[in-house]
Amino acid sequence: MTATRHVLLLIGSPKGLNAGNSSRLGKAVVEPLEALGWRTESLHLHAAIGSQETLDQLMEAIDSADLIVLSMPLYVDSLPAPVIEALYRVAQHRDGMTSRSKPRFISLVNCGFVDPWQNAGAQRMVQQFCKRANLEWAGSLSLGMGGNTNTSIREAISLIVESAQREQPVPPRVTELTRKRVMPPLLYVLGGNHIWRREARKNGLRRRDLKAQPYKRAT
């Protein structure tokens, strides 16, 4: 019998542990591991930076994990501010801790635009964080369109789960399976613009209200 392995899910979306795309994707990776006998713990990074007590809890969870899965949205080509703050604290905490255990780290980033490669820069930042925090970068998953899935993406997620179970890095096949857009860009643009108008209408706005210019220059 081996000891029960511990996976820590970190959610980096303001929507928290139980809503939003980051939570859904994080669970898609972590719940199958739970079914395989892993012990799971989930923390919301926006809450974790709130007090010293929650920060301590975050550090303890990180130091004792075998695997860490970070799931977050892309915000302006980068990490949401509270995620940068949390990772900065973690890197400070683990700086110089080379003797400690070195948990493996998987990064899941989803963005709104349909092009999954727009997450590339954010993934590189997470990789730099892992270096500084003495964590073992095990690979990533980048999805467009709010992490909408299709058959290939579901296959990619199972490969990530399998690799985690075998304590191996995410295989290159995952990148191949998720490189393409889930829909043609023109369709995405038309569909997306329709959704904004529909949502605005629900809020009692007219079509032209969406184009308001409250900060228009005087000149």
Next chain:
Amino acid sequence: MKSHAVILDGSLSANAGADRLLTSVVDQLDAMTWTSEVLPLRDLSMAPCTGCFGCWIVTPGECVIADQGRDVARQIVTSDLTVYLTPIQFGGYSYVLKRAIDRSIPIISPYFRRVGGEVHHTRRYRRYPSIVAFGFRSSEASEEDAIFETLVARNAINMHAPRNAVAVLDPGVEADIDRRVRETLEEVIGR
């Protein structure tokens, strides 16, 4: 009317390196006959973005959170140049600067368009400021420098910045900060 720059100071605490850089940026802009205003972001009261998109579909153009994040967004979009001043964190912006940038999406439109084989947003305003970013670090050059440069160029696309320029420097060892600052500014605002 003189051209106007907004300087977003994203440093985490008062420190000599950031101060030298900030003074240099203000002086160089002044020498170029620009006006400028420094926003000390870490001292402002600004909640992080909650991801609700209210700034697009509830009160279009303005964040639903009534705090200084609104003023920062307004100051950015009414400037001719926005200067980012930030310690480089993992190749990106400090969380202090990033909080302001996340809160600035009200200035763009929710509508999508295709740009260079990708999807981005359309404009809300006719004019947007150019972006000049000064990233500082107190260590050797690293992979993070290139990540930072790419990030600024990517932001310029999403934020409709007509031009952008980046300098990564260590204010502690940089021989001639004023010259580096001036040359970087000139890439964007010319003479």
